[in-house]
Amino acid sequence: MNHYKSNLFSRFIPVSDKSISEISMGEGNTPVVRLGKELYAKVDYMMPTLSFKDRGAVVMIAAAHEKGIRHIIQDSSGNAGCSVAAYCARAGINADIYLGESTPEKKIKMIESFGAKVLKIAGSREDVAAAAIKEASKGEKYYASHVFDPLFVQGMKSYLFEVYHDFEGDLPDNIFVPLGNGTLFFGVHLALQDLLENQIINKSPNIIAIQTANCAPIYNSYTLWHAATQKHPKEKVKPRFHSVINRGTIADGIAIASPAKGQQILEIICNYNYSIVAVDDTEILDAHSALSRMGYYLEHTSAANYAGYLKYVSKPDQVTGTSLITLCGATK
Numbered sequence: 001m002n003h004y005k006s007n008l009f010s011r012f013i014p015v016s017d018k019s020i021s022e023i024s025m026g027e028g029n030t031p032v033v034r035l036g037k038e039l040y041a042k043v044d045y046m047m048p049t050l051s052f053k054d055r056g057a058v059v060m061i062a063a064a065h066e067k068g069i070r071h072i073i074q075d076s077s078g079n080a081g082c083s084v085a086a087y088c089a090r091a092g093i094n095a096d097i098y099l100g101e102s103t104p105e106k107k108i109k110m111i112e113s114f115g116a117k118v119l120k121i122a123g124s125r126e127d128v129a130a131a132a133i134k135e136a137s138k139g140e141k142y143y144a145s146h147v148f149d150p151l152f153v154q155g156m157k158s159y160l161f162e163v164y165h166d167f168e169g170d171l172p173d174n175i176f177v178p179l180g181n182g183t184l185f186f187g188v189h190l191a192l193q194d195l196l197e198n199q200i201i202n203k204s205p206n207i208i209a210i211q212t213a214n215c216a217p218i219y220n221s222y223t224l225w226h227a228a229t230q231k232h233p234k235e236k237v238k239p240r241f242h243s244v245i246n247r248g249t250i251a252d253g254i255a256i257a258s259p260a261k262g263q264q265i266l267e268i269i270c271n272y273n274y275s276i277v278a279v280d281d282t283e284i285l286d287a288h289s290a291l292s293r294m295g296y297y298l299e300h301t302s303a304a305n306y307a308g309y310l311k312y313v314s315k316p317d318q319v320t321g322t323s324l325i326t327l328c329g330a331t332k
């Protein structure tokens with residue numbers, strides 16, 4: 001069955017079945033495999049463009065197509081660009097994808113193969129976004145941003161709805177979510193609220209966000225907030241987001257030094273009692289090798305999920321139970 005035909009998708013994601021079916025490439029409903037005694041993985045490398053971003057892109061571009069949009073602009077660190085460019089090819093929409101100069105060559109080639117125009121921008125990830133926003137502000141092209149377009153995040157909710165079906169009407173105890181700009185994070189969070197508010201589930205699983213230590217603005221901000229709450233237990237300490245400087249990491253997909261929704265993400269983590277871990281490049285490389293020895297060849301950004309899981313469950317006071325990570329991509 002196509003993922004957009006599921007009851008939860010049609011009930012909670014605002015896009016018409018007809019418009020999505022016109023451009024769908026069979027994304028979603030990826031299998032779940034067992035990686036360890038209590039560890040499961042959603043194999044999102046089986047998505048049309050090898051990452052979970054396809055769930056957001058198909059919904060955002062289906063809606064743009066329905067509105068008659070002919071030309072879009074998007075900025076990305078790689079995978080979202082691949083995904084949006086592919087669905088634009090399906091919809092016959094012209095796409096200008098803004099990328100940083102360090103974007104892996106294989107991802108650039110993939111984006112160009114879909115017929116999209118690639119614009120390489122010097123500077124930080126924020127400079128890339130600023131260049132795209134400046135061009136979009138001229139009003140000629142639609143800014144189809146995976147970070148700002150609410151329909152992208154709505155589409156990302158289907159990740160959790162699929163998991164609910166994969167676990168036969170239940171959810172794993174711990175759901176690990178990679179965190180850069182937060183598209184999967186927001187998708188999982190919003191979908192959980194849909195399920196809780198409608199009493200489809202009655203308890204939230206533990207949500208654990210994963211950042212890369214050399215570029216971990218949310219982790220660092222959370223750590224400061226947590227230390228302050230310990231120091232002043234009687235006060236309500238307000239979480240404050242601080243951006244960082246990217247010190248360089250192999251997990252380029254989650255290396256977002258100043259995520260546009262940083263404050264919002266931080267507040268959700270603090271207010272909903274979610275957890276967050278940061279993993280360094282050595283831990284990511286070890287996780288990458290361990291996954292390869294199990295037969296899974298993934299991009300480093302995705303190996304960070306396994307590294308985050310190993311770090312989280314190795315803490316002595318950690319609750320365990322069933323855990324789920326996502327595995328994406330093999331473009332390098």
Ligand SMILES: Cc1ncc(COP(=O)(O)O)c(C=O)c1O
Nearest residue numbers: 079178179180181182183253328
């Ligand atoms: C494989 C993979 N994991 C995680 C992320 C981070 O996603 P987000 O920036 O939406 O948090 C990305 C982003 O491109 C990615 O490609």
